Amino acid sequence: MTGRRARVAVLISGRGSNMAALLAAAADPAYPAKIALVLSNRADAAGLAHAAARGVPTAVVESRAFRGDRAGFEAAMEAEIARHDARIIALAGFMRVLTEGFVARWEGRMINVHPSLLPAFPGLDTHERALAAGVRLHGCTVHLVTAGVDEGPILAQAAVPVLPGDDAASLAARVLEQEHRIYPAALGWLAAGRVRVEDGRALVDGVAPAAGALVNPLPSGAAVPKR
Numbered sequence: 258m259t260g261r262r263a264r265v266a267v268l269i270s271g272r273g274s275n276m277a278a279l280l281a282a283a284a285d286p287a288y289p290a291k292i293a294l295v296l297s298n299r300a301d302a303a304g305l306a307h308a309a310a311r312g313v314p315t316a317v318v319e320s321r322a323f324r325g326d327r328a329g330f331e332a333a334m335e336a337e338i339a340r341h342d343a344r345i346i347a348l349a350g351f352m353r354v355l356t357e358g359f360v361a362r363w364e365g366r367m368i369n370v371h372p373s374l375l376p377a378f379p380g381l382d383t384h385e386r387a388l389a390a391g392v393r394l395h396g397c398t399v400h401l402v403t404a405g406v407d408e409g410p411i412l413a414q415a416a417v418p419v420l421p422g423d424d425a426a427s428l429a430a431r432v433l434e435q436e437h438r439i440y441p442a443a444l445g446w447l448a449a450g451r452v453r454v455e456d457g458r459a460l461v462d463g464v465a466p467a468a469g470a471l472v473n474p475l476p477s478g479a480a481v482p483k484r
């Protein structure tokens with residue numbers, strides 16, 4: 258089995274908690290992906306030490322060294338990715354926008370996790386914006402990467418309630434816990450060849466749809482009309 262596991266490069270820019278979740282999943286030999294490389298665009302990304310401590314190869318391609326030369330930056334990253342023979346890219350808190358050329362070369366083989374229920378709140382500060390908008394449900398998305406920022410066929414989403422008293426940090430923590438659940442699952446589906454795209458939508462073989470609904474706030478108590 259080990260020889261046939263899809264080799265994955267995980268791209269990070271910072272903390273790397275999603276990377277850690279992918280590494281933990283891939284520690285199971287039955288998981289269909291092997292993390293062949295953790296690559297950061299910043300030498301100070303905390304996730305690098307976590308990966309190295311687990312024996313996972315790491316590399317740094319400093320985006321700062323390529324200011325104004327995105328193609329050069331990406332060519333240097335792709336050289337590392339090729340050196341480790343990775344066939345799938347998992348963006349895990351990788352905070353650089355990729356060129357259309359890079360995205361096209363990795364079409365169908367590059368995924369991202371984003372801290373909102375896309376297409377709501379693409380971009381930055383998603384938790385602050387969810388709170389400001391007053392949404393009752395927030396969450397996270399794993400999607401295939403296409404040319405638009407935080408766009409592309411959706412593989413998985415998880416929703417969480419926004420609770421009274423939440424601030425961005427408490428909401429982020431609730432969402433992050435779900436990122437760590439759905440990202441390893443979605444990478445596993447892609448690595449196992451269970452994902453196809455039809456009419457811009459992702460279809461995943463052999464997954465069960467969720468049952469029931471997450472309703473927030475609960476429609477109970479005095480405000481509920483009697484029947």
Ligand code: GAR
Binds near residue numbers: 272349350351372
């Ligand atoms: C995660 O919440 C991830 O969804 C987000 O950055 C955080 C990285 O945390 N990514 C984006 O906003 C991409 N648009 P991590 O380094 O602990 O995984």
